[in-house]
Amino acid sequence: MNLYEKTAYDAAMALEKKEVTSVELVESVLGRISEVEKNVKGFIHLIERETILEEAREIDRLRAKGQRSSILAGVPMALKDNMCTMGIPTTCASRILEDYRPPYNAHVTEKLQQAGTVLIGKANMDEFAMGSSTENSAFYPTHNPWDTNRVPGGSSGGSAALVAADEVFFSLGSDTGGSVRQPASLCGVVGLKPTYGLVSRYGLIAFASSLDQIGPLTKDVRDCAMVLEIIAGNDSRDSTSVPREKESYSSYLGRDIKGFKVAMPKEYFQEGIEEAVRESVMNAVVLCIKLGVEVEEVSMPHTSYALPCYYLVGTAEASSNLARYDGVQYGFRAPDQDNLIELYLKTRSQGFGSEVKRRIMLGTYALSSGYYDAYYLNSLKARTLIRQDFENVFQNYDLIITPTSPSPAFVRGERLDDPLTMYLSDIYTTTANLAGVPAISIPCGLADGLPVGLQIIGRPFDEGRMLQFCFALEKMLGFKGLKPKISADGVLKDVS
Amino acid sequence: MSPEYEVVIGLEVHVELLTESKIFCSCPNRFGEAPNTNVCPVCLGLPGSLPVFNESVLELAVRASLALNCTVSSYSKFDRKNYFYPDLPKAYQVSQYDFPLAKEGFLDLLKDGRSIRKVRIERLHLEEDAGKLIHDQKESISYVDYNRCGVPLVEIVTAPDLRSPGEAHLFLDWLKKILLYTGVSDCKMEEGSLRCDANISLRPSGTETLGRKVEIKNMNSFRAVQKGLEYEVIRQKQILRAGGRVAMETRRWDEEKGVTAEMRGKEEAHDYRYFPEPDLPPLMLDENFLSRMKGELPELPEKRYLRFMESYGLSPYQAEIITSSKNLADFFEDTLLHYPHSQKVSNWLTGELFGLLKTSVKEIDDIPLTPLHLGELLKILDEGTLSSTLAKEVLEESFLSGKLPREIVQEKGLLQISGEKELLLIVEDVINNYPAAVKDYSDGNKKAVGFLVGQAMKQTRGQANPQVITELFKKRLGK
Incomplete structure (x- = not known):
């Protein structure tokens, strides 16, 4: 077994037992990257080899002295390119921030740095996290390691593909409407969107502030718990961060899940879902029952409002959040402007891609006087109803089980000209963002050689029990250990 | 003011609060620093930065609200006001829209010892200040100084209750006094810590319907507010008398020329697309806090x-x-x-x-x-x-x-010399030195004694008791 194939936990254990060094882990993933990255294209920016190695050496030195800052110290990882890294390009996969280097670190960057993890590079994404395929990156699309003709999902497609292709041991993504869970599902990895307010958004370049959350993308559930433990926690720099006691998520792992009550909302299994996905998820439901879990069908009647509601709230906030990219203070500025209005128009026309512009226009429209009540205000009302749906279900059930995405990875280019079909990729994931509740996607099977993910949604701040549940289920599902086989020419067929 | 038209004025006053630090970050709230030195990722609006509300802003703003007899809301929230301008790095200003901090107050306009009008305060809300543009005419380049970004402001909006430019000036005088008394602001118009825009319209005397209003900006002193409004009264009266319609617009006061000039028309008015600021929780004020603030009011x-x-x-x-x-x-x-x-x-x-x-x-x-x-x-x-x-x-x-x-x-040794013995020596001395004046006095010009007293005062550097010495002169020279 190659070192890079290990989970983050196994790599950490090997470090702990002094079987490997951080330098060896870094060498291993750098080797892997040089082999497969040309076919995956998961990175936007790779940090210089010598810089990474120096960091790894330092961590090895400290470890030799008996000092390690966390269990994951020395483990290589990647950050989605919308998380600020001081002095290191942070582009949001946009031309408008192509040369932007933040003067400060995001909260999660700081946390991972303090934990001694080793940043390998910045992961590709849909521009400003707007998209479900990573085809909206201004630079190049990322390929799905399971089939490089297919998309890895999005917007955290780079983060998911890098983990699936063993180019890093784990990564962080951001999830506004499913941007961690959907690519996790399409790439066969674990992806968690924590409760709104659990992970500080300080230094996460905003798409939709009331929906954005940062979450881990990992090779398995245990890794997810470990990474969450590092990044979760109150931060006074984010006023929406919730002050709570730190939790040990890994301590939940291995506990019995017998007696858990799980709801299966029928609205998530209706039209639009691909048969293979339904089968995969139903198969997992049967396993749950075998594990002594009570599963019942419920109704969440306002689910159909979620997608339109999401595309109004999300775009409205985005239209305001992205207004600052005006060519004045930093980032791209269009050449040849005669006056202020031209500076704005040219900079923003040339600097943003078409999906970003589409959403800015949608959001601007939704907030315009005369339309505000009909669009924005109504979507806030719908949001309340969706939240109530969850509260109702959680009165009687511990967790909710649904598919993560209605279909496995689709072929690149297939949905590019059809934004509405593309938007449907998020149909099962936006609800959790609108309600602020935590949701995780774990791989539950393969459909025609492509991974399928199931989604577990929990009560606010109930990540511990969600992970406990997923950990038990993961063991039974038998997906763990399945790896995409990326061939040298980038065409992948078999599953090892 | 001729009786045929009544002047109707409302004011919008922006006041910078005297807090230690800015409203959403820990940068110091200071005037006069070198450009772009008093900034951080938050007030620069850098990607990924987030605002954190400075609680001390609340104390000052609540104090101002109470001093203006406003009802302070137990619930208020922040909203984003969206517009593009180079001095606004996020391209939105965090402000308060439909749930302001305080509303429905009044200011009693006192003059010559009595109240001449109760001016209603419609609302008082919190917001952040923007930066400043510096134009270089020679190079035809504009620079931005972001130091002022994030300085805490309250905006105070009056009802259209003022009835003359003079009243507007008087209102500002009282407002400034109240804000200085309460330590809310230093109210230095020349440093921009107090700024005032005015809305003015005319209507036929005796009618209630408001006329078509004009907003005036760029008045940099209380005097300018009055002069700008006075100019506007005359301008609008002329239009109305000629049977015309006053255009609803924003006009700019030109201090040098002493006129107002069109800045932008109503059709160019901004759609600010206000919506709730998702990065900040609402402000919830409890009774204890409010009663403490009331108790602390001077x-x-x-x-x-x-x-x-x-x-x-x-x-x-x-x-x-x-x-x-x-x-x-x-x-x-x-x-x-x-x-x-x-x-x-x-x-x-x-x-x-x-x-x-x-x-x-x-x-x-x-x-x-x-x-x-x-x-x-x-x-x-x-x-x-x-x-x-x-x-x-x-x-x-x-x-x-x-x-x-x-x-x-x-x-x-400045104590007055009242001792007769000491003073008599001086009296003798003066009489010897000014025989002409003595003769004058003896000839009946009793006023000459004033001259003699003056000389005595001079000699004693003012220390002689004037009453005593006058008496001594009179006694010595005979009444």
């Missing part, structure tokens, strides 16, 4: 003004001057603790002491002279051992050095 200038007239018998003019600042009014009342004659204290305070403050360009609270000093000086004066001319000298010395008046009087 006596406000209107009350003090009226009380000073009533309790101390001051004229409206004196009361207005003395209550124009809290420190001055405090000084006055503290002096009364040492010397309880209000009229005399008022005279010396507004006369001599004001003169000294003016020449030295100082404020009452940054001089070494205290109420104790003034009280002591007035006491010595009453004892009749110091001439008022000398008292003024002593005051100046006290003002500069902080020495107590008794000390100065003793050190310099």
Whole structure:
């Protein structure tokens, strides 16, 4: 077994037992990257080899002295390119921030740095996290390691593909409407969107502030718990961060899940879902029952409002959040402007891609006087109803089980000209963002050689029990250990 | 104002709050730093930065609200006001829209000792200030200074209750006094810590419907507010008299030319696309906080003004001057603790002491002279051992050095000479030196004694007691 194939936990254990060094882990993933990255294209920016190695050496030195800052110290990882890294390009996969280097670190960057993890590079994404395929990156699309003709999902497609292709041991993504869970599902990895307010958004370049959350993308559930433990926690720099006691998520792992009550909302299994996905998820439901879990069908009647509601709230906030990219203070500025209005128009026309512009226009429209009540205000009302749906279900059930995405990875280019079909990729994931509740996607099977993910949604701040549940289920599902086989020419067929 | 039209004015006043740090970050709230040195990722609006509300802003804003008799909302929230301008780095201003911090207050407009109008305050809300553009005409380049970004502001909006440009000026005078008394702001219009826009319309006298209003901007002093409005009254009256319609627009006051000029029309009005600021939780205020704030409120200038007239018998003019600042009014009342004659204290305070403050360009609270000093000086004066001319000298010395008046009087030997023996020598001396005046007096010109007394005063450097010495001259020369 190659070192890079290990989970983050196994790599950490090997470090702990002094079987490997951080330098060896870094060498291993750098080797892997040089082999497969040309076919995956998961990175936007790779940090210089010598810089990474120096960091790894330092961590090895400290470890030799008996000092390690966390269990994951020395483990290589990647950050989605919308998380600020001081002095290191942070582009949001946009031309408008192509040369932007933040003067400060995001909260999660700081946390991972303090934990001694080793940043390998910045992961590709849909521009400003707007998209479900990573085809909206201004630079190049990322390929799905399971089939490089297919998309890895999005917007955290780079983060998911890098983990699936063993180019890093784990990564962080951001999830506004499913941007961690959907690519996790399409790439066969674990992806968690924590409760709104659990992970500080300080230094996460905003798409939709009331929906954005940062979450881990990992090779398995245990890794997810470990990474969450590092990044979760109150931060006074984010006023929406919730002050709570730190939790040990890994301590939940291995506990019995017998007696858990799980709801299966029928609205998530209706039209639009691909048969293979339904089968995969139903198969997992049967396993749950075998594990002594009570599963019942419920109704969440306002689910159909979620997608339109999401595309109004999300775009409205985005239209305001992205207004600052005006060519004045930093980032791209269009050449040849005669006056202020031209500076704005040219900079923003040339600097943003078409999906970003589409959403800015949608959001601007939704907030315009005369339309505000009909669009924005109504979507806030719908949001309340969706939240109530969850509260109702959680009165009687511990967790909710649904598919993560209605279909496995689709072929690149297939949905590019059809934004509405593309938007449907998020149909099962936006609800959790609108309600602020935590949701995780774990791989539950393969459909025609492509991974399928199931989604577990929990009560606010109930990540511990969600992970406990997923950990038990993961063991039974038998997906763990399945790896995409990326061939040298980038065409992948078999599953090892 | 001719009786045919009534002037209707409402004001929008922006006031920078005197907090230590900015409203959403920990950068110091300071004026006059080198451009773009007092900034951080938050106030620069850098990607990924988030606002954190500075609670001390709340105290000052609530104080201002209570001082303006507003109802403070137990729930208010922040909203984003979206527009593009280079001095606004996020391209939105965090402000408050449909749930302002406070509303429905009033300011009692006092003049000559009585209330001439109750001006309703519609709302008071919190917001962040923007940066500043610096235009280089020669290079035809504009620079942005972001230092002011994130300085906390309250916007105070009045109802259209003012009825003349003079009233607008008076309103601002009182508002400034209230904000200074409560320590909410330093209200320096020249530094931009108080800024005022005005809405003005005319309507036929006796009618209720509001006319078509014009907004005036760029008035950089209270005087300019009045002048801009006066110009606008004349301009609008001419339009209306000629049967025209006043265009609803924003006009800019041109101080140099003394006119207002069109800035932008109504059709160019912004759609600010307000929506709730998702990065900040709503502001919830509990009763305890509000009652504590109420309890901490000092006596406000209107009350003090009226009380000073009533309790101390001051004229409206004196009361207005003395209550124009809290420190001055405090000084006055503290002096009364040492010397309880209000009229005399008022005279010396507004006369001599004001003169000294003016020449030295100082404020009452940054001089070494205290109420104790003034009280002591007035006491010595009453004892009749110091001439008022000398008292003024002593005051100046006290003002500069902080020495107590008794000390100065003793050190310099300034006590009045009232002893007849001592004075007689001087009388003899003067009589010998000015025989012409003596003859004059003897010939019946009784006024000549004034000249002789004057000479005696001169010889004693003012220390001779004028009453005593006059009597001695008269006695010596025979009545």
